[in-house]
Structures are given as structure tokens and as C-alpha cells.
Amino acid sequence: MSARNALQKHWKSLSAGAAEFESFAGHKNMLQLIHLRWLAVIGQISTILLATQGFGIRLPILPMLYVLAVLIAFNIGSHLRWHEEVSVSNRQLFFALLVDIGTLTAQLYLSGGTGNPFAFLYLLQVILSAVLLEVWSTWLVVAITTFCLMGLSRYSLPLQLPFDSPFSLFGLYRDGMLICFLLNAGLLVYFLTRISRNLQERDAQLAGLQQQAAEEEHIVRMGLLASGAAHELGTPLATLSVILGDWRRMPEFRDNPELLEELNEMQHQLKRCKSIVSGVLLSAGEARGESAAKTTLNHFLDALAEEFRTTRQVTGFEYHNRNPEDIPVVSDVALKQMICNVLDNALEASPDWVCFEVLREQDALTLRVTDRGPGFRPAILEKLGQPYQSTKGRAGSGLGLFFVMNVVRKLGGSVNAQNLPAGGACVEVQLPVTAFKL
Template sequence: MKRRWLPSQWPADAAGRKNMALLVQLRWIAIAGQVATILFAHFVMDIRLPIAPMLVVAGVAAAVNIASFAVLRRRTDVAHQETFLSLLFDVLTLTALLYLSGGATNPFLSLYLLQVGLGALLLGQWAVWGIVLLSGTCAGLLSFFYRPLDLSEALEGHLFDLHIIGTWICLTMIAVLLVLFMGRVTRNLQAREAYLAELRQRAAEEEHIVRMGLLASGAAHELGTPLSQIAVVLGDWRHMPEITGHPALVEEVGEMQAAVQRCKAIVTGILLSSGEARGEAPTVTGVRDFVEGIARDWRAANPGNPLRCDFGPHDYPRIVADPVIRQAIFNLLDNAREAGATYIDMLVGRDSASLNIAVRDNGGGFSQEMLADFGKPYRSSKGKQGGGLGLFLVVNVVRKLGGSVSASNGAHGGAMVVLRLPFAAVGMEETSNGE
């Protein structure tokens, strides 16, 4: 199932994975910077460093980074504990390099602040204080335990100047990395918050649907009895001599009986949609029969409104004719009629994964506000109380099936709404078969 990749398709823990990926990128930058600094200081500045142990530390960091990248490619989520351990490893790696290069006298001691800043942004309260405690402890120990720098005679009198330059380089690097990294992390977190906000909105909408379903089901039960009584009375009237002797009255009684049958069909549809199918099994049928049946019933209920069906050159699998889908398409056709359309087309197509049904009309179309709020309850261009629930129900019915609904305006007026129904939810076969 695919939805929009806005916040809509955002996995719940995608922000953690993306942030870990950023940490991996940052570690590559750190490794490259460390190796370049070690080689420059040793071979250019003539500061005699223990090259082999320091390159081993950088090599271990690179190996861990390669392993982290391989794990991330197979993962869709990353826990806070894993991010915490990753930052702990970076603190220990930095400590090892500082120990081999002057300890607390090394101006790059300030790089501990980068790890603390990242921890404050990415971790919970207990974890970030763990990073602070470890960083502070390591920095303190480096004041007593370290390998002193082995400077050449030319640099002996310029140690303070070197420290000032190194401190400036370190602070500038920390500032640049924090701005770049924290900006990207903030965007990841904002996207996750937007995703969670959408989930809360969907939960509220689904609760709204449940309440409407309960009300509709209750109303359908309540209407069933009076409709049956009216049908019985009309049947008796039709056989009364006072009625049979007047053709005009016979015709009117027939129209009333047809209207009552239409009302009973609507009530039955509501009960079916609410899961009260009175024991009927779902109907397995062809796409063409299903769509043409909907069109036939809609034309009968709306005489004088032209409706054309186009199935294209495709073969379709057999599907389960869910009455909920039927009602959703009915809602779209009714909306097109109420928008003033003089013709309506139902266009049926397919791709490898879904059955696509489009309703196109030449009515007034959607306003930009309606398109922006498409599928939200009580967003309607009809200006009447309770409007907008038809499209709201359509969107949620299709979404429950794992599909999607999109709306657009035609280049020459009118509107088009497209339902994409996955064959995994409605089809009996996944391969193309003739009907």
C-alpha cells in the first residue's frame, strides 16, 4: 500500500533512522578530519605523534561506521538506546585520540561539546546526562593521564600560539557542524511531528466515522418498520376498487411503491455498510458487471442525468463486490449531479497493483480551498449544514482498504475524482484475467 510521502507515509521511527544516518555521515567527516589533522601535524608541522596507534583508532571508527551503514540499510527504525551507544562510542574515540596527542593541552578538547550538543538534541534526559557525565569524566582524566606532545625545537617557544590557533579552528568547526547537523535533525523531527499530528487527526476522523455509523445503523433499524408498514398499506391500496378504477391513482401508487422500495434498498445498504449483512455472503463478480450495475441503479434513481461508462482496453480480475465501495461511488455520482453536471463519465482502468475508478463531470469543479481540504468532514461548496460528509466517507472507506483518493479540476472546467483500490484488498486474482 502506498500513500503520499508527505507526513502521510512517514514511518513512526523514521526520524530515528534518519538521525542515525546523519550521525554516520558526521562520523565520516570526523574521521577524514582526524586523519588529515594527524598527518598534517606529524609531517608538515613536525609534531611527532604516535601515527600508528592514532590511525588504528581512526580505522576502528571507520569499521564501526561501515557496520552501522550496513545495519541501517536493513532497518526501518532506530531506538534511542542505539543512538546513545553511538554517541558514547564517539566520545570514547575522541578520548583515545586526545590521550595520544597531549590530553587536556590539546585545543581540540572542545569537541566534547559537539557530542553533548548532539545528545541534547537527539536523546532523552537520562541519556544526555550520561553523555555529559562521560564527557566531563574523560576531559578531567585527560588533565592527568595523557601522552605529552613531542614538539620540535622550532615549535618549543610557540606552543601558546599553536593552542590559540587550534582553539579557533576547533570552535569554528563545532559551530559549522552544529548548524548543518541540527538543521537537518530539526527537519526530521518536524516531519515526524507532522506525521504524528496526522495520525491523531485520522484517529479523530475514524472515531467520527464510528459514531456516524452507529447513528446511521440505528436510524436504518428505526426506518425499517415504518417503511415495511407503508409498503403493506400501498399494496392494499393498489387492490382497492376505489384505486383500481382510477388509472391516475394507480400510477401514483406505483410511483410511491417504487420510492418505498428505493428507501428500503438504501436502508439495506446502510446496514450492509455497517456490517449487518443479514447473512448475505459478499458477491464475487467481474469489474464490468459491478460498475455497470452501479451505473444502472444510479440512472434509475436519477432519470434524466446522463452517465457513461468507459472500461478502456484492459482485462480485469474478478473482485469482491463490497457494498461499501458501491456506496462510495454512489456518493461521488451524487456529488457530481449536485454540482450541476450535465454529463458524468465513469472511467475504469487498472495498473499492476490497483483498480482505478474515476468519476469525471462538467460541473462547477472544486475551489482551491476544497482541493486543499479534500476529504475532510464538513468541507463543502454547497453551503448547507452537514455538507461534505459524502467525500469524507469516500476517502475514509478507500483508505481503510489500503487505497487512495485524489481530486482535480479539468482544464476546461468540471472535476474528476479518482479511486485507487488495491487488488490485494478487492481482487480475487493478482494477475490479469479476462472476465
């Protein structure tokens, strides 16, 4: 049941992570809108100066400056808020675009309405909404901008030129259309490129999260199978234990040293099988009476290395613990199995020699396992940690590093594997010290 609960928890984590990435991308896009708004402020000031000083157009300067002041104040407030807060929703982006549409409408009303060529800047707002907002929000922006244009076509303050002006309104409108087109095109290319990059990063993060959830679901299902198999193995192992105990009391075995030695070895291996079954059940959350024991980091690693030395048939095993600061920890079965998995893989590739090193650098602990085997194939290194990537050629093989990668990722660490120039391979597991602490 605990494994099924873990599976539900993984999918809830996926949904929460997806919302978090969506909000993070929205924060980046909100910052892009703030930058665009500063450009709009500079552009409006430049246009007002050019129109009044360069072409002599009469504009209501004071009301237009009031609108600019509102836009500047809103942008300063937006910058202060979104500099600290990183969670941005669709409604908040929608409101920011509404403010831009409102100030643009006010400025157009004061400067000719639809007779002002810069009315085509509404298209910029519509396109930005199509990229940034949900569908319903985009269509609402389309409706609002259409309503604004319809209103400006009937109600606005007309543009006025001096009687002796060498310019005509039609010529100015034509030149303004060209400037507006260049402005729209340049801003769209620049900002849509940056916004698209934000959305691509979000999609990549979501794809990675979905891959992680799929891998964790695979592990949970494997855990269910392993737990069921461990339960099923309990009865035959108990039966074998009783049979071996009976054999030990029989004269045929008791009086034969060779058979008695083999019987002792069988009982030793049977005891190890029971220990493995207990470990599987403990990892699945169904401990058979055993409880997590408090220990220290060095004692935990030293005991693990000693157990590996005595339970595996390895000719040469080197263990170097270079952790200068011992800390209290709780012995974790999953962590122990993860380290043993790396050691077992090295032993299978290099039965004659395996080296296990423990290094400490500030708050990071590095577990380095080195062997003298054939090393990893390039294809394996490229897909490190993916299931069923193995050189062993057996059905179902290649899950070792897959489990290692997922356990380490859960603990906030990383795994690095490489081939050594002199031959052999090296796998480094880097974990934060907090992953071991009480």
C-alpha cells in the same frame, strides 16, 4: 459493536504509525552520524599528519592508529547494518554516540588530554545528543563527557615538542582553539540543519497521521449514528410496507389506475429505502442476512452504472467501461457506496448530464466522473476531502467527498478533483487493482 472495535483499531494504528515514523527519523539521523564519523576519521588523520610533520609534535602514532582502526571498523559495520535495517531506537543512537565519545577520549588521552584544544569537541557530542536522544540519554551523555574531561585533566600523555622547535605549546593551543571552534561551528550548522529537517519531516508525518486518525474516528462515529438510525427506521418502513399492501387490495385503489400507479411508485421507493437501510447495516458490520457475492470487476461496475441509471432521475448518463481485462472480485458495499457518492455529487451539480468512465493502466484502475455543473470553488479544491466543505449551504453538507477520500485512502488509492476549461468538473478516483481482487 464492530464500529467501536474499529475506533479502537484506529487509535492502535495511530500509536504504531507514530512509533514507525519515530524509528524512520532515527534511521535518517543514524546515517547522519555515520557521515559525521567519516569526517572525524579524515579530520583525525589530517590532524595527526599536521601535528607530526608540520609542527614536529611527538605523538604515539601506533596507538592512535589502532584507535582509528577501531573507529573505521565500527563505522563500516554501522554502514552495512543500517543500510539494510531501517528501524533505529533511542538506545542504538545512544550507543553510537558512546562509541564516538570513547574514541575521542582515547585520542585525547594519547595527545595531551585537556591540554589538547580539540577536547572542546565533547560539546559537539553533547549538542548532538540533545537533538537526537531522549532527555535521560542526553543527561547521561553530559555526565559521561564530564567524567571523561575530569579524567583527562589528571591522566593523559603530555604533548612534546622538539627542543629546537620554533613553536610554543601556548601558541599551538591558541591556534588549535580557533580551528576547533570553526570545526565545531561548521559541523553543527551543517549536521543540525539536516537533522532538524529529518525531525520536521517526522513531525509532519505524525501530524498527518493524527489528522487521518481524527477523520477516521469521525467516520466511525458517523457510522454508529447511521447504524442506529437504520435500526430505528426498520420498524416504520415495515409498517409502511404493510399499509401499502393493504391499500393495494382496497377497491378505491384497485379500480383507479392513477392511484394504483402512484401506489406502485410508493412501493418501489419504499423497497429502495429498505435496500439503503440494508446497505447501511451491512457497512456497519451488521448485515441483515445478505452476504458478499462473488462477481467480476466489469460486471460489478456495469451493474453499479445500470443501478444508478435506473434509480436516479438523470436526463443524460454516459457510461464507458474501458477495462480490457476482467478479474474476479467480491462486491464490496463500501466501495459501491463510495462510487455512488461521487456520482450523486456530480448529478446534484449537473442534473442534465453525467459521464462515468472506467480506465485501466497496468495495475491501476481509474474511475472518472465528469459533469457540466458550475465546478468547484477554489477554496473547496484547496481543502479537498475535509468535512463540511460544501457549496450547498445546508447544515451537515460536505461529507460526501470526505467519505470518498477516506475510503479510497484505506484502499491505497488517491482522489483528484479539478475544474474543466470548458466548464464542469472532473473527479478521478485511482485505485490499485488489488483493492478489488479476491
